[in-house]
Amino acid sequence: MTGAIKPKHQRLVLLVLALVALIAAGLLAAWALRNQASYFYLPSEIVAEPPEQDRAVRLGGMVEAGSIVTAADGMTISFIVGDGEARVPVTFTGIVPALFVEGSGVVAEGSMGANGTFLASNLLAKHDENYMPRELEGMTTEEVRANVEGTLE
Known part of the structure; x- marks a missing residue:
């Protein structure tokens, strides 16, 4: 007999080795991304169970009317994000998106500070459902439809 x-x-050994390699790759990817995941919270969720400090999270809600305050440096703003149940103070330093206004939706990326203020490193402003590109403003519904159909041909 030969060895x-x-x-x-x-084939069976190769199949088992391929499965082990696939599982190992998946576990390695999950381990590498464990701190990169950015969880999304509503203000009521952050108030109920605040994430640990310096953990990257996203806070989404509505910018409360009358809450935007610009600091003396002109680059730092403070505002309140609410969801109808809770309110979270937010501080952001940087260039504010053009669509960022009171009463609009916002997603702030950042982390919770020691004093309960959300320290945003990035702001994503949401537009309303009535958004209209500049190119189509002032057109009637029929003109818009013709314009869109013309681009599909």
Whole structure:
């Protein structure tokens, strides 16, 4: 008898090795991304169970009317994000998106500070459902439809 493995057993060993490699790759990817995940919170969720400090999270809600205050440096703003149940103070330093206004939706990326203020590193302003590109403003519904259909041809 020779010590060679039968072809049937070779395929089985290769299949097992491929499965082990696939599982190892998945576990390695999950381990590498464990701190990169950015969780999304509503203000009521942050108030109920605040995330640990310096953990990257996203806070989404509505910018409360009358809450935007610009600091003396002109680059730092403070505002309140609410969801009808809770309110979270937010501070952001940087260039504010053009669509960022009171009463609009916002997603702030950042982390919770020691004093309960959300420290935003990035702001994503949401437009309302009535958004209209500049190119189509002032057109009637029929003109818009014709314009859109013309681009599809």
